[in-house]
Amino acid sequence: MPILIFVYLAAISNFIFRQFNRGLARNSRGQQLRRYLLASLQAIIPMCLLQPSTATLVAALLTATLWIVTYNVVYHLAHRATSPDYDNHMDIAFGIYLFGWLTAGQAVLSTASPVVAGIVFGVIETLLILLPMAQAIYYAIYRTCVDEAGMQPLLNTYLTEAVEFVRSFAVWKSAAILVAIIATTALCVAANCCSIEYIITDGNPTMQTAITCLTVAIFAYFTIYIWKKRHGLFVRTGIMTLYIDTRNYNREVMLYRSGMKQRLESLTVENNVEEKTDNRQGKTIIMVIGESACRDYMSAFQPEQPWQTTPWETDKKNDNNSGFIFFPNAYSCAMQTVPSLERVLTERNQYNDKPFCDSCSIVDIAHRAGYRVKWYSNQSYIGINDTSVTLVAQTADTAKWVKKEGGVQQFDESLLTFLDEINPEEDNFVVLHLKGSHFNYENRYPASYADKHNLRTDLGDVECYRNSIHYTDTLLHRVFDYADSRLNLQSMVYFSDHGGIPDMRRSPRFLGFKMVRIPMWVYMSDNYRKEHSATAGALVANKDKYFTNDLVYELMCGIFDIRSNHYDPTQSIASPLYKYRREDLMTYDGRIRIEDDDLDQH
Template identity: 40%
Template sequence: MAVLPIALARISLTSPIFLIPTIIAVLWILTYPTIYFISNHKVSSDFEFHFEAVFGLYFVAWISSLGIFAQQASWLSIPATIFLSLAELIMLAIPVAQLIYYALYKACINENGMEMIQETHYNEIIEYIKSMPLLLNITVIISSIILATAITYANYNELKVTAPLDTISLSIVAIIAIFLSSYLWKKKHGVFIRTAIVEFYLDVKEYLATNLQYTQNMQERISKLQVTTLDKSTKPHTILLIIGESESRDYMKAFNKDYPLETTPWLSEMEQSKNFILFPNAFSIGANTVLAVSNALTESNQYNDKKFYESCSIIDIAHATGYKVHWYSNQGHLGSADTPVTLIANTADVAKWTKQELNQVQYDESLLPYLQELDPTQNNFLVVHLKGSHFNFSNCYPRNFTKFGTPGKYELEANYANSIAYTDSVLEQIFNYAKDNLNMQAMVYFSDHATVPDKRRSPNFEGLASVRIPFFTYFTVH
């Protein structure tokens, strides 16, 4: 079927109607299976069956048959050129994206990678692009424009030439075009949706959709929740939970005395106080924010089979014990349908995110004014979600705060150390304000996960260094 349309029309194999979709088909047929084999053959001989090869062959027949049909009437040349060129460019982009993913992470894309992509905020995409060399960005843009122009031009030159077919041949080509237009793209059991990359996308999309049930099931969860209050004090107070980002205790002087840079002067001083407890052996459940925070804040974890959307959260517990819950975040509001972390946050009495502007960096100190909204005459449970040491590290602290390396210079470990030192400073300011103004009774801090600054972050687990997190607590002494 792949070659029957061009055989009936007696079209040359070098014709863009056949050559362009064939190149794209070869990429589809080879890219995912090859990368999957390279990534997994040492640990597993099992291979799931996907439809990349089938899709590639049928894509050639589909484009060719549509192109041949368009050649029968000159008025179809322009709309057919636009449609076929767009279809080819979109289908070309998918295997190319997989190749880029492999080049970045040295691994085949899987559900974890697809989840990371779908949950990525547009500001993180812009941040990542800005971190790349300017020359590379310009080259990619210019190359993409040239490629799109070349495909469109080649298609137009071929399709504007009228090449009438005999009735029987044209009928067969039309049948193939109609059949493949349905069989390739239908929503259920179509070939396209049975390719690996699309299956991953749809599986993750379905997973994220089920998280919406978290909000819908909230009343039922809370009705079954039984909480015993240990502290019988009637004095209004505040309990403070601060969530860091990508901070590794290996680079924090308070936790790692052998680290040469003093990245935590405030915490190192507070460590001497009997009110502070530092936990030197804390680990995150995983190396991405959504997995780590959603498990940290709910009863769902790696030891049970409880679904996230069925699990009570620490916010539910705070509500059950009479606390007014405030959630302030510098992570960017992704929307209630996008991430479990946002779903948890939206159950707070007050949930606010710092204003995320394109091309404008928002430092964690911008969260400090929000603390003034809390009423010290009532019981408050306050969650502060920091940007912390999120890549790009140099954008996590003001340039005038630079303590290590050269201000404005791209130096991964120095930038990372500066971001940790800045977080230490922000923690000090939050702590002092809450202690002086909010009758703070307890403070808990942990990072969602860790990172290794000079190693590209991967959606796959790559060792304990990516989950070795700081965790400390503060309690007042009565």
């Protein structure tokens, strides 16, 4: 049995390595062969000293095999079109040594109590099996391996959103997953609840003790080698390297707060228009950030569609004297909220790739331009694991999040109550961050709203998605009317963080341009257009030009009508100097060219 397992571990390790590393030099192949042979030889030593049962060996071997194979195979399947080999992490070596660690630990602990050994190592093996299995399932669902786009939501998702995601599955699917986990745990525990046999001791107690001590020493060696905090094999496996890199990036984002004083010391802002101070009243500019809204499902942008999802916006678009400008060629820079808004809200964009922690924000500019900044959000506040979005929001004069009653996500109309707090005698810049059309779509609007507007709710996700857009249209109408009548509204900007494909489950990979085709419009009052004629003229002239929302920072600088050492007018669609053309623009963090979108050519 030890010889067979040695041959198996060495063979599968070298096969996986060579299969996904084509064109290796002969010395590299030979070097790796020797390494895996030595590792496989070490891994079988514990089973040669304290022989576990066949069931225990099978469970350990299955766990090891999953680690040797899974990451390398799914990485290859996901990247074979663009990469000739896989990113050589330590999954193979970890899998080999993991077999030795599991058999050594179970053997040692079972000398004291087979039941305790079975429970402890059964649970450990279950956890170790779930990680590669989750990667395989992730690939089966999304046809890509877990990457930065997949890991960021896992780290930044809050509890209520996770619960909502689980509830989106059919009950039988959730039950099947739970049963599978319980069954795996039970099988692993049963496989490890076995007494061990001593090899070549003839019942000699002294020899048995010596063998046990030697196995303990080997177990300690394996433990240090594979589980060491910074340099062990486990932390160098593919999935753990990704997790650590993503977590470290999030920690670097936290430098945004600590470096604020230095950033603001170098920031200069001057208003282009000097306003009269006699009998001057306060003014308000509002920026509304939508969520997961694709303009392809909005009748204001797709009037030929048979459904009416944006009656108010459509009326404003068709009224040439409304002061509204619609931008039919706006795209998001990413397909998820945090990576998109990190660029939307700051100088950082795909075209300069300035570090987030060194970038000034829209809030910083608004403050220097003389505005009181109010941030009201129906997205959850994450707290100690602050995202870049939360860090920017916290720099506002007032930052509030809608409270979740009993952990239940509230509807976006809850934001309207915050508007009563705004002092109309001050100059205000107000940010409203909606829940919009975030999955699950049927949870984005009240059932009473659907009844009132005769909206169908029995036709699946696409219909519910359109309903959520209809609800957002009504909300925007209410916000506009309130601000126009009570807050001396000068300008209002609406755009979405990213788009969505409602008949497909959310995916971290790029599935088509509907994921990034977003709505965007700008409103300017008569008074604003009179006082800021150059900005108004530029917006009208540029309305059909292409735009990505990581340039919203520059758009808002243009609407504030300021000059600044942290503002480049050539990147602002609110400036006559705007330089970008369709062929210049990118999405998906610079990986996809906007000019490859053929949807906008129909």
